[in-house]
Amino acid sequence: MRIVVHGQQAFGKAVLERLLERGEDVVAVCCAPTKEGKPEDPLVEFAREKGLPVHQPASWKTPEALELMKSFNADICMMAYVLLFVPEEVRDAPTYGTFQYHPSLCPMHRGPSSINWPIAMGSTMTGLSIFWPDDGLDEGPIMLQKTCEIGPDETLGDVYFKKLFPMGVDAMIEGLELVKAGVIIKHDQRLEDGSYESWFGKDAATIDWSKPAQEVYNIIRAANPAPGARATIKDTEVQIYDSALLEGDGTPGEVVSATDEGITMQADGGRILIKRLRPVGGDKQPAGAWYQG
Structure with missing residues (x-):
């Protein structure tokens, strides 16, 4: 199966590493453009070390970007931590489309700070979703989900690096196996209540000592x-x-x-x-x- 890996940072690199360890046919690696003065993304560095073609278009909303995705002649695109919006026609260019990782139990905690918010809200459980993205914000039919506990003293770093990161890499591979087996499971998350939260930024992280x-x-x-x-x-x-x-x-x-x-x-x-x-x-x-x- 011909695979396009679209992602960035350590998570994208970890998914690519796992695919190569398994001997999968990765035909292209896509990543956000490198910002001037910033270090190269770990995914890009690793892909180039392995001799894989790397593509970093500034936007996926152009005819050129669509032709680029079509040129890979891919069976599936695996999105591992993607921040750039990818339109439907590009996502659908591979034979079986595109699936994506999100570190929350969608449709809850959609958005860029999906790990921060459940901890801040005092939740004792969170998880991850592997889903088929549509043009909404972290929306689309769900393929599979995994849950994990949030310990009473665990931090954002604990939950992500010790749980959601390794679980997520495993779940991406599980999703690939489902596609290979022809068992493409899609549950419509819009049938449930959900939430979209913006960045967990300075205002949300400012302490009011009069609070409990x-x-x-x-x-x-x-x-x-x-x-x-x-x-x-x-x-x-x-x-x-x-x-x-x-x-x-x-x-x-x-x-x-x-x-x-x-x-x-x-x-x-x-x-x-x-x-x-x-x-x-x-x-x-x-x-x-x-x-x-």
Whole structure:
């Protein structure tokens, strides 16, 4: 089966690595253009090392892009972490079309920050979807889904790198096997309630210490390692990373203590031990040492 891999970054590279390990016939690799002054995408570097043709069109909405996809004479296109919009006629150019990975249980948490939001909302479960994209935003019939737990202290980094990343690579290969077997399963996700959420950015990651401590802790976990939860401590705006939820009452927003272990901040009905932070514009560092300094 002739395969086009369309993706970027470490996830796209991992999918390509798995396909080559299996001896699959990868006929082309597509990736977003490299931005001036930025390092080459890991997927592009790896594909070139393996002697594979790499294509990086600035847009897939042009006649030239459509002809490019047709020229591959591919059976299937596998989208592994794609941010550029790909129109229907391009997606349908391969014999069996195009399927895609998304790190949430679609139709819930569609959008660019699909891992952050369930953590911030206090969910204990998330997952991934392999689906047939249409022209909507992370919409289309679902091929398969996998679930995983969100531990009470797990961060964005924990959930993605330890769970959704390796599960996702396996699921992409499982999807390919279903296509090869002719078992193309499509469930219409529009029959269920769903949500589209925009970027989990600065506003969403800004801490209000008057909120319940569990909510504050969820935001910090959801923003670690990116974009970093934001708060003002000692009249300095900082980004908060590693932390822990503690018991204790007091006035929300006050610094309860500062030790070598970290800074303990009071929220509503509980406390947050901040272990690592970064003053905006500075470097990540132990929170206690920064405060005492």
